Structure formats: structure tokens, C-alpha cells
Amino acid sequence: RKEVEQDPGPFNVPEGATVAFNCTYSNSASQSFFWYRQDCRKEPKLLMSVYSSGNEDGRFTAQLNRASQYISLLIRDSKLSDSATYLCVVGGRKAAGNKLTFGGGTRVLVKP
Amino acid sequence: DTAVSQTPKYLVTQMGNDKSIKCEQNLGHDTMYWYKQDSKKFLKIMFSYNNKELIINETVPNRFSPKSPDKAHLNLHINSLELGDSAVYFCASSQWEAKNIQYFGAGTRLSVL
Numbered sequence: 687r688k689e690v691e692q693d694p695g696p697f698n699v700p701e702g703a704t705v706a707f708n709c710t711y712s713n714s715a716s717q718s719f720f721w722y723r724q725d726c727r728k729e730p731k732l733l734m735s736v737y738s739s740g741n742e743d744g745r746f747t748a749q750l751n752r753a754s755q756y757i758s759l760l761i762r763d764s765k766l767s768d769s770a771t772y773l774c775v776v777g778g779r780k781a782a783g784n785k786l787t788f789g790g791g792t793r794v795l796v797k798p
Numbered sequence: 799d800t801a802v803s804q805t806p807k808y809l810v811t812q813m814g815n816d817k818s819i820k821c822e823q824n825l826g827h828d829t830m831y832w833y834k835q836d837s838k839k840f841l842k843i844m845f846s847y848n849n850k851e852l853i854i855n856e857t858v859p860n861r862f863s864p865k866s867p868d869k870a871h872l873n874l875h876i877n878s879l880e881l882g883d884s885a886v887y888f889c890a891s892s893q894w895e896a897k898n899i900q901y902f903g904a905g906t907r908l909s910v911l
Binding site (some may be wrong): 718720728729730731732735771773778780783784785786787788790792 | 829838839840841842843846848853854873888892893897898899902903904905909
């Protein structure tokens with residue numbers, strides 16, 4: 687079983703629509719949680735950190751469910767520029783080297 | 799002002815050759831990483847250094863040798879390149895005591911022929 691699992695997609699989303707997707711992680715000792723965005727042939731960039739209480743950054747809302755070990759991302763009012771691969775990332779303890787484990791990514795294509 | 803810079807951006811070489819990739823960060827971070835992203839797009843940690851000390855060494859062939867001359871630099875040397883080494887290699891950096899938000903370089907696309 688992969689440590690961080692995501693639906694690879696693609697999610698084809700009409701411009702202006704809402705899209706949501708999850709990832710699951712296997713290590714219950716995980717300490718930190720993030721969504722990164724990766725555009726084609728570019729480096730991953732931090733989209734947002736994810737907190738247990740849920741957090742929002744503009745059109746993006748992230749949720750963490752520690753009991754069920756899943757993380758979600760919701761994008762409202764999708765823009766063409768939201769087309770990218772979204773990487774679910776889970777961080778380990780400092781004692782384990784602050785290691786980040788990346789999911790395989792969920793591809794989102796926003797179409798006019 | 800590039801925060802994490804890698805050179806070269808592209809590297810095309812023959813099997814059996816030895817090559818190096820360099821990484822430098824100007825963010826003042828104390829921890830640096832090397833990742834490999836293969837054709838299936840999975841991003842996997844290879845090594846990390848904190849204050850020039852090796853912290854993470856995943857199951858990587860010993861043909862790969864990282865070197866950190868100081869906190870701002872982490873280079874990767876690869877001996878006897880194989881076809882399976884073809885991938886994009888990303889360098890990243892973070893501040894150990896912070897939330898472990900990592901900042902990535904633009905990547906080095908390695909093609910072994």
C-alpha cells in the first residue's frame with residue numbers, strides 16, 4: 687500500500703465549477719500536511735498547509751481528518767489557471783528527518 | 799532572485815558516464831534535499847542534509863553521492879549512469895525548526911542514452 691494515495695484523475699472541470707478531491711495516508715504518526723501544486727514540467731510549489739480545523743485560502747479549502755487519515759482539497763469557482771497536478775504531501779516527525787512523502791498527484795483540467 | 803537554483807537544467811549523457819548536479823539556496827535555510835521524479839511522476843526523497851549533516855538516506859544506489867560543502871549548497875554526484883537514472887531531479891530546502899515547508903528548485907532533467 688502506498689504511503690500517500692491519490693486519485694490520479696484527470697478531473698475535467700468546467701470553468702467556474704467546484705471540484706474536490708481527497709488523498710489518504712497510511713502513517714498515523716504523520717505530523718504535517720500540505721497541498722502542493724505542480725504545473726507541467728515545473729517544480730512543485732506550496733499551495734497551502736492543512737490543519738485539523740480546516741482552512742481556507744481564497745477559493746481553496748483544505749480539510750484534514752486524522753481519524754480517517756484523509757486530506758481533502760476543494761477548489762471553488764475554478765479558473766483556467768487552476769489546471770495543474772495537485773500533490774498531497776504528508777510530513778513525518780523531526781526525529782525521522784522531517785521527511786515529506788508525496789502522493790502521485792491528482793490532475794485537474796479546467797476547461798472553458 | 800532565484801531562491802533555490804539548480805544547474806544544469808538539462809543533462810543528456812551516455813550510459814556509464816559520471817555527472818554532477820549542483821544546488822544552491824539563498825533562503826538562509828539549514829536543511830536541503832534531493833528528490834527524484836520518474837516518468838510515472840512520483841516524487842521520492844533521496845537524501846537530506848541538515849547543517850551539512852546527512853539526515854535522510856533513502857534506499858538509493860551508492861552510485862549516488864551527495865555532498866554539502868556548506869548549508870547553502872547540496873550537490874549530487876552520480877557515477878556510472880544507467881538508463882534507469884533518467885528522471886527529473888529536484889533540489890529543495892527548508893528551515894528545520896519551522897513547519898517543514900520545502901521550497902523546490904526548477905529541476906534538472908537527466909536523460910541517459
